[in-house]
Amino acid sequence: MIRSYGKSKVLKRSSSIKKLDLYPFFRPIEASAASRVTVDGDDLVMIGSNNYLGLTHHPEVIEATKKALDRFGTGCTGSRFLNGNLTIHEELEEKLAKYVGHEKALVFSTGMQSNLGALSTLCGPKDCMLFDAENHASIVDSSRLSLGTTFKFKHNDMKSLRNQLESVCHRFSKVIIVADGVFSMTGDILNLPEVIKLAQEFGVLIYLDDAHGLGVMGKQGRGTMDYFNATKDVHFNMGTFSKSFASIGGFVSGPSEAMDYIKHTARSFMFSAAMPPAAVATVSACIDVVTRDPSILESLWSNVDFMQKGFKEIGLYTYNSQTPIIPVFVGDDLKALQVTQYLYDQGVFATPVLMPAVPKNEALIRTSYMAGHSRSDLTKVLEVFSKARKLYDLPSVHH
Numbered sequence: 060m061i062r063s064y065g066k067s068k069v070l071k072r073s074s075s076i077k078k079l080d081l082y083p084f085f086r087p088i089e090a091s092a093a094s095r096v097t098v099d100g101d102d103l104v105m106i107g108s109n110n111y112l113g114l115t116h117h118p119e120v121i122e123a124t125k126k127a128l129d130r131f132g133t134g135c136t137g138s139r140f141l142n143g144n145l146t147i148h149e150e151l152e153e154k155l156a157k158y159v160g161h162e163k164a165l166v167f168s169t170g171m172q173s174n175l176g177a178l179s180t181l182c183g184p185k186d187c188m189l190f191d192a193e194n195h196a197s198i199v200d201s202s203r204l205s206l207g208t209t210f211k212f213k214h215n216d217m218k219s220l221r222n223q224l225e226s227v228c229h230r231f232s233k234v235i236i237v238a239d240g241v242f243s244m245t246g247d248i249l250n251l252p253e254v255i256k257l258a259q260e261f262g263v264l265i266y267l268d269d270a271h272g273l274g275v276m277g278k279q280g281r282g283t284m285d286y287f288n289a290t291k292d293v294h295f296n297m298g299t300f301s302k303s304f305a306s307i308g309g310f311v312s313g314p315s316e317a318m319d320y321i322k323h324t325a326r327s328f329m330f331s332a333a334m335p336p337a338a339v340a341t342v343s344a345c346i347d348v349v350t351r352d353p354s355i356l357e358s359l360w361s362n363v364d365f366m367q368k369g370f371k372e373i374g375l376y377t378y379n380s381q382t383p384i385i386p387v388f389v390g391d392d393l394k395a396l397q398v399t400q401y402l403y404d405q406g407v408f409a410t411p412v413l414m415p416a417v418p419k420n421e422a423l424i425r426t427s428y429m430a431g432h433s434r435s436d437l438t439k440v441l442e443v444f445s446k447a448r449k450l451y452d453l454p455s456v457h458h
C-alpha cells in the first residue's frame with residue numbers, strides 16, 4: 060500500500076527529470092551572501108530569491124536578531140493565544156499597522172498561515188470570495204478551509220471581475236475580492252484603482268495579498284496600497300516576512316474589530332506556535348532600515364530597470380512584468396529545464412516554473428532581482444541569457 064506513492068504521477072515525473080540530469084529543485088545551498096550563493100562548491104549569482112532588499116545579510120538586521128535571541132531564547136514553544144505571546148510580537152504589530160497605514164495588524168507564523176487563517180474566518184457560510192485566476196496557492200487553499208463559496212475572475216481582467224460581481228452579489232451576504240498586489244509568477248501589478256471602483260460600486264470588500272509588494276512598492280516599501288495612494292480603500296492587507304523582510308512569518312492588517320475577530324477565530328493563528336523571537340526582531344529591524352535608508356529601494360529599482368531593458372534588448376518575452384520579478388517565457392517544460400541547467404552550469408541560479416503551476420506549453424523561468432546585485436553580476440546574467448536564447452531558440456513573443 061505504502062509503495063503506491065512511488066507510482067504516483069508526480070514521483071514518476073521527478074524521477075524521469077532526475078534521469079536526464081535536469082532536476083532543478085531542492086538544491087542544497089552551502090553558503091549565502093544574499094545575491095550570491097555556493098552550491099556544491101560553485102559560486103553562483105542568485106536570481107531565484109525573493110530577498111528583494113537583500114536584508115538577510117544586513118549588519119543592523121543581524122545585530123537586532125542576535126539581541127532578541129539573547130533576550131528571549133530560540134522559540135516561543137506555544138501559540139500566542141496561550142503562552143507564546145511576547146511583548147515584541149505586539150510591538151511589531153503596532154509598527155506594521157503604522158507602516159502600512161491600517162488600524163491594526165495581526166502577526167502569524169507564516170504568510171501561508173495568514174491567508175489560510177484570515178480568509179477562512181472572514182468568509183463564512185453565507186459569504187463568497189472572488190479570486191484572481193493567478194492568486195497564490197495559499198489563497199486557493201484558504202477556500203478549502205472556508206465554509207463560504209469561491210469564484211474566480213480572469214487574471215487582472217476588470218470586465219471578468221464585473222461579470223462575476225453582477226452574478227454573485229445578490230446571492231451572498233458578504234463578498235470579498237481577493238487578489239495579489241504583485242503577482243508572484245508574472246511580476247505584474249494588480250489594477251487596484253479599478254478593483255476599488257468596482258468594489259465601491261457593488262459594496263464589497265477587498266483583501267490584498269501583498270507578499271511581493273511589501274518592502275518593494277510605494278514610499279519606503281509600504282506596499283501596493285501606498286503605491287496607488289489607496290490605503291484607505293483597501294479593507295484587508297496581507298504581507299509576508301519571507302521575502303523583503305528577510306525572515307519568516309506573516310501578517311494581516313485592517314479594521315480593529317475584524318482583526319480582533321480573526322485573532323479569536325483563525326485556527327492557523329490559535330493552534331500553531333508563535334513566530335520565533337529572532338524572526339520578530341529581524342522584521343522590526345528591516346522596517347527600520349527600509350524607512351530610514353532610501354538608497355536600498357533606489358538600487359533595487361535601478362537594477363530592475365537595467366534588467367527589464369536588458370531582456371528586451373536580447374529579445375526575450377518577459378510578460379507584463381513591472382517589478383523585480385521578471386519571468387522569461389520558454390514554452391516547453393523540457394526546454395525550461397534544459398535552460399535552467401544551462402544557466403546553472405554558467406554560474407546563474409534560477410528556477411523554472413512548469414505545469415501545473417502554469418498551463419501546458421507556458422513554462423517560464425522566474426527570475427528576480429535584489430538591491431544588492433552588482434552591475435557586473437547582472438551583466439553576466441544577461442550575457443548568459445543571450446547565449447541561451449540562441450542555443451535553445453527561446454521565443455521573443457508569447458504564443
Ligand SMILES: Cc1ncc(COP(=O)(O)O)c(C=O)c1O
Pocket residue numbers: 169170171172174195197239243268270271299300301307308309
Ligand atoms: C503571493 C504570496 N502569498 C503568500 C505566500 C506565503 O508566504 P510564506 O512564504 O510566508 O508562507 C507567498 C509565498 O510564496 C506568496 O508568494
